[in-house]
Amino acid sequence: MPKTQVARGRWRRELARPAWVREHPQAPWAAVLAVCVGAFMGQLDASIVTLAFPRMQLEFHTALAGVQWVSLAYLGVLAVMLVPVGRWSDAHGRKLLYVYGFGLFTLASAGCGLAPSLGWLVVARAVQALGAALLQANSVALVVHSVGARKARTALGVQAAAQALGLAAGPAIGGLLVGQFGWRSVFWVNVPVGVIAIATGLVLLPRSQDLKEHGTGDIAGAALLGASTLLTLWTLAQLADPAPRWPLVAVVAAVAVVAGVSFWRVEGRAVAPLISPARLRAAGIAGGLGGALLGYLALFAPLVLYPQVFRQWNLPTGRAGLVLSCLPAGFALAALLGTRVGHTVSNPVRVRVGAAAAAVSAALQCLGWASPLVVAGLLLVSGASLGVVLPANNALVMTSVPESDSAVTGGMINVARALGTSLGVALTALGVRVGLGHGWASPPLVMAALAAACVVMVFTAGPVRRPGMGIWAP
Incomplete structure (x- = not known):
């Protein structure tokens, strides 16, 4: 049975669109536009940061092996969280988690811009990735639900165009921002856009009508996938370091292999595996x-x-x-x-x-x-x-x-x-x-x-x- 949102707490309940939006003939495409903002920003943020690496290296007095974690933290957390977040959204509301995702993404972007050290920047990027996962895992479902099955292909094409535009614009915008305002500006630019996106999402996106409980999900699989992925990336990052700590690298690499093998064994027995x-x-x-x-x-x-x-x-x-x-x-x-x-x-x-x-x-x-x-x-x-x-x-x-x-x-x-x-x-x-x-x-x-x-x-x-x-x- 689908869940009702009426009995849920204020912060766990999706807000309905205003009547003037809901009844407007272009309301479905307005919702697609709101999702496209997230699609654009998600891809923009993935490609914009690489132009800032040389400036980060100078400010934090580190090599590329160090600043690469500004991207690896983002991409690694994103890889691990996409599937679990999709299940949470089916249970708790796609609009709800999409809007919260943009809020988290915006706050973490401000944290990146204020980061006093490389370590703080990497942590802020990991939090930013969790917000991005909430956006990306829900975008397709929100588009399809908004326009219906007959127009889904066209609407998804519009969303793909927004993603492609964000990916293409990232290096050019990043180069201009870094050249004029420094590397922190590539994160600060997300803040005003995020505030606008939260407002448009609350007003333009429809509520979820088919919420279903999925239980706790494949927690063991998610933990093992996360461990294997992040430890493998850490191992590669250490190999790129001018002075790798070989004993620690060997131990971490072995743990990553064990976690990866265990993940596949667990997935083979799981009732609802992350990856079957x-x-x-x-x-x-x-x-x-x-x-x-x-x-x-x-x-x-x-x-x-x-x-x-x-x-x-x-x-x-x-x-x-x-x-x-x-x-x-x-x-x-x-x-x-x-x-x-x-x-x-x-x-x-x-x-x-x-x-x-x-x-x-x-x-x-x-x-x-x-x-x-x-x-x-x-x-x-x-x-x-x-x-x-x-x-x-x-x-x-x-x-x-x-x-x-x-x-x-x-x-x-x-x-x-x-x-x-x-x-x-x-x-x-x-x-x-x-x-x-x-x-x-x-x-x-x-x-x-x-x-x-x-x-x-x-x-x-x-x-x-x-x-x-x-x-x-x-």
Whole structure:
């Protein structure tokens, strides 16, 4: 039986929209607009911070291995919390947790801007990620519930456009803000936007009508996934440190492996697992999730690498941001235009062609071009190639499962995306440290690894959907 919200406490009850909003013919699209603010800010915040890394390194007197945790804390917590938050929202209200999520995101952004040390900044970023998880886990459900099934595809396309715009705008806006106002400004910009978003969410978003109790959920699975993910990222971060503490690194790495193995065993026995091993064994799921992880790794790694390169070139921060924005801009453009060829080119072909183009672009970047204009062009090609790969790959995953499993499978894709971006940060920092430590050029080292990852995607594109399954045609 659906839960009623009438008997719940004031702070646990979703507020109804004003009558003039609820009865307006454009009320569904007003709700979509409110969700798009969160979609834009979530992606903006993921990409805007990398331009601030060099300034953070100077202020906190640390290497890239230290400041990488500003991104890793955010992405790691996001990866761990997306699926559990989805279950909480089904039980307590999607609008309620979305609005609270924006409140937490806004307060944590202010905390980032005021952080007196790198440690405080990392903690504030972890809290910010929890708020972002509350936003991202609820956005699709709020959009679909607002406009209805018939207009859901169009509305989700609008939301995807907002996400792509945020991802593309991040480096350019970050470069301008850091250049004019310092690195703290990339966090302060979230505060006024967050206040506006909270107000619009309260007024424009509909209440949840189908709340259901889900019990305590897979607490053991969530704890083991979190431990395995964060300890693995810590291990990679230590390897990127100029002076790793080897005994501690070995112990933590062993604990991370044990936690990962235990997670899969627990999930195999869980009644309602976070990630079902049975679903992973279904056609296309495991390979498709691996493709999503590699694709997002290849997308995010250059956002960490090139600010270090531009710092060596003494390129102004504003100009560096414009060059770097070519990567997410190419991704956004290709992702939005790619739907036009979806009915004429199959998804496996799109994955293979796009991954091959991304591999070629990464290989060309191994040549160590010293021209910002050439780098901008290659980043544009890389972004456009990945903008072809990732939507097609994700569609292959979704079309390999029954419609009843689509929500859980979508959560798995979100986890793969967060893990891929986290590894993009950690492995790039490791590549920079190894390259500099041995007198190698780190950009060619990192780009060669990304080219290899893209080649793997070429040969592991998922199979076509099975008859009678799936919700979207490839």
